[in-house]
Amino acid sequence: MxxxxxxxxxxxxxxxxxxxxxxxxxxxxxxxxxxxxxxxxxxxxxxxxxxxxxxxxxxxxxxxxxxxxxxxxxxxxxxxxxxxxxxxxxxxxxxxxxxxxxxxxxxxxxxxxxxxxxxxxxxxxxxxxxxxxxxxxxxxxxxxxxxxxxxxxxxxxxxxxxxxxxxxxxxxxxxxxxxxxxxxxxxxxxxxxxxQRTDLPSVSLLQKTPSSPVSCHATGFYPDKADLFWRKDGEQLHEDVDHGEILPNKDGTFQMRVDLKLSSVRPEDWSRYDCVFQLSGVKNHIVTKLDKDQIRTNWETSSITTILIIISLVVLVLVLIAAVGFMVYRKKQAKDPPSPPGNSSELSERLNPET
Missing domain, CATH: 3.30.500.10 (MHC class I-like antigen recognition-like)
Structure with missing residues (x-):
């Protein structure tokens, strides 16, 4: 990242x-x-x-x-x-x-x-x-x-x-x-x-769907006196952002997120945006650039799953059609039994239609 x-x-x-x-x-x-x-x-x-x-x-x-x-x-x-x-x-x-x-x-x-x-x-x-x-x-x-x-x-x-x-x-x-x-x-x-320890978090960019906001998610930090925000050209954004609460993790550390609405971001301006994490008492700021290649998503997996489901359904339909066709054929055979064979020449003609 x-x-x-x-x-x-x-x-x-x-x-x-x-x-x-x-x-x-x-x-x-x-x-x-x-x-x-x-x-x-x-x-x-x-x-x-x-x-x-x-x-x-x-x-x-x-x-x-x-x-x-x-x-x-x-x-x-x-x-x-x-x-x-x-x-x-x-x-x-x-x-x-x-x-x-x-x-x-x-x-x-x-x-x-x-x-x-x-x-x-x-x-x-x-x-x-x-x-x-x-x-x-x-x-x-x-x-x-x-x-x-x-x-x-x-x-x-x-x-x-x-x-x-x-x-x-x-x-x-x-x-x-x-x-x-x-x-x-x-x-x-x-x-x-x-x-009185200080733990810095791991920071990730997350997105549920292509039209969803991009979440900047920080987890694993301590203490809970922290701030997380989006910037554009070095200036903190107050519009088109949604701040989540600081939440506890099971290990005693904390997590938080802040969302950025992509509808307000032009594709050519992505490089002007970044997410900043600040922890009280630590003179280290973690800055994460808005980069499409670094966004973790789940819709790609969903698309593959959808394709596999469609293929499975098509195969199932084909199997059902074949099964129904076979059943119809069997019923027709039962209704129209073949006529008894005549002389050997007629039998030969039925067995060898091309001769």
Whole structure:
């Protein structure tokens, strides 16, 4: 592939300065095929821990987290207790919400995302704790005013009750301003080689059909702080392009794509277009030229397959015609049996019509 690595200054790598610790908790009602409760801990968008109501325990998901637990066994015990405790609280909360909203059946989901962001350069810490119900924002904590914010009327009763729980509010303040960032710093220290690495992706040009947009697809990069865009004559394009989201891969890396509509590109101008991948902290840009010979497609394979199918159908039709003809011939023979042979000269004439 005609991919160029443009060295802007040098190949040095700068580690990200912002880190995050997030907990995702989900309780479900009316979903027999999934666990009633699921919890996950995520550091810098990498899952490091997991628990659910089926396995009934907390599990580390990264080798460096296992090393941390080995050095501090109480760490896993704390997670196990939080997982068990939250499961009971969430079950009570979702049952209470269903009763208050007159929901007696159906699938209902209660979610919480809480945690903190920490800037290791400025020291700034931002904590957050917010709930969602059935896919919509329900209630969130404002740490500056130490009050709960209810964007929906259905959450006002919860807000008034939680606002009155002063001890819980003070616990939240201490946790999100002090304990959460302390744990995050510990995670960053133990996982430094993994979390602060940089992986460059492989970049490909893809196209489904001759009339489809050309997708510039980058996969295998880390961290997720990246950008991918099309340029023309060195200028970034904002029209006739479609940006996809950054998505996780199973191995902990990420992928993304950006599409270019070819209807806006004249054939003689292809050489003026390229796709650029930028990864935060890496002074290397990956530039991929728009080149017909480098586009990976699937319509050529489809065309061959179509031709083979047509040939197979033609052969099948011919076989069927031959079979039908043979059956007609057999039936005709059965209806018109040959007359008995006469003298030897007549038999000779039938056997040797040319004589």
């Amino acid at each position: 005609s991919t160029l690595f443009i060295l802007l200054l040098s190949c040095s790598v700068a580690s990200p300065v912002k880190h995050s610790l997030k907990y995702f908790l989900t309780a479900a009602s009316g979903t027999p095929n999934i666990p009633e409760f699921v919890g996950a801990a995520v550091v810098d968008e990498v899952q490091v821990g997991y628990c659910d109501s089926n396995i009934k325990r907390a599990e580390p998901k990264q080798d460096w987290i296992k090393k941390l637990i080995k050095a501090d066994p109480q760490h896993l015990e704390w997670y196990a207790l939080k997982c068990s405790g939250n499961q009971q609280v969430f079950r009570a909360n979702i049952n209470g919400l269903m009763e208050r909203l007159n929901q007696t059946r159906g699938v209902h989901i209660l979610q919480r995302m809480n945690g903190c962001d920490w800037d290791d350069e400025t020291g700034e810490v931002v904590g957050f704790n917010q709930y969602g119900y059935d896919g919509e924002d329900f209630i969130a904590l404002d740490l500056e005013t130490l009050t709960w914010v209810a964007p929906k009327p259905q959450a006002v009763i919860t807000k008034l009750r939680w606002d009155s729980e002063k001890a819980r509010l003070e616990y939240n303040k201490n946790y999100y301003i002090h304990k959460c960032p302390d744990w995050l710093k510990k995670y960053v220290h133990f996982g430094k080689s993994f979390l």
